[in-house]
Amino acid sequence: MDHIFARFANRIAHIAGSPLTFLACVAVVIAWAIAGPFFGYSETWQLLINTGTTIVTFLMVFLIQNTQNRDGVALQTKLDELIRSSDAQNEFMGIEKLTDQELTALHERCEAAARKGHAALEQTRAERRRRGHEPPAGD
Missing domain, CATH: 1.20.58 (Methane Monooxygenase Hydroxylase; Chain G, domain 1)
Known part of the structure; x- marks a missing residue:
């Protein structure tokens, strides 16, 4: 049926x-x-x-x-x-069964990890620019 x-x-x-x-x-x-x-x-x-x-x-x-x-x-x-x-x-498997509060907390944790990764990437780019391996930002 x-x-x-x-x-x-x-x-x-x-x-x-x-x-x-x-x-x-x-x-x-x-x-x-x-x-x-x-x-x-x-x-x-x-x-x-x-x-x-x-x-x-x-x-x-x-x-x-x-x-x-x-x-x-x-x-x-x-x-x-x-x-x-x-x-x-x-x-992350099965997170659709979490409560709204649990999902919000997990989302905030992921956003924090993304910000940390982005900051590390920016720091690496700044170091490469400082060493002359990459064009200045905005070019």
């Missing part, structure tokens, strides 16, 4: 995101607006578009969320495999 729903959700999400579907929806709205005078802009006429868009939106939320969830898990799995198979730190 999961496989069938996954294929269905992917297909519908792909169709819903196409330019042709957008144009079809614009055509439906234009046709609805043109029909307004023929129906005297009645409550039934308004209810038709309101009900139609509400139902479509309600169903699409679940289909798109399902597709996004699977895409997120697939992407995370790919990233975890890259981390696992590289010289990267394995502690």
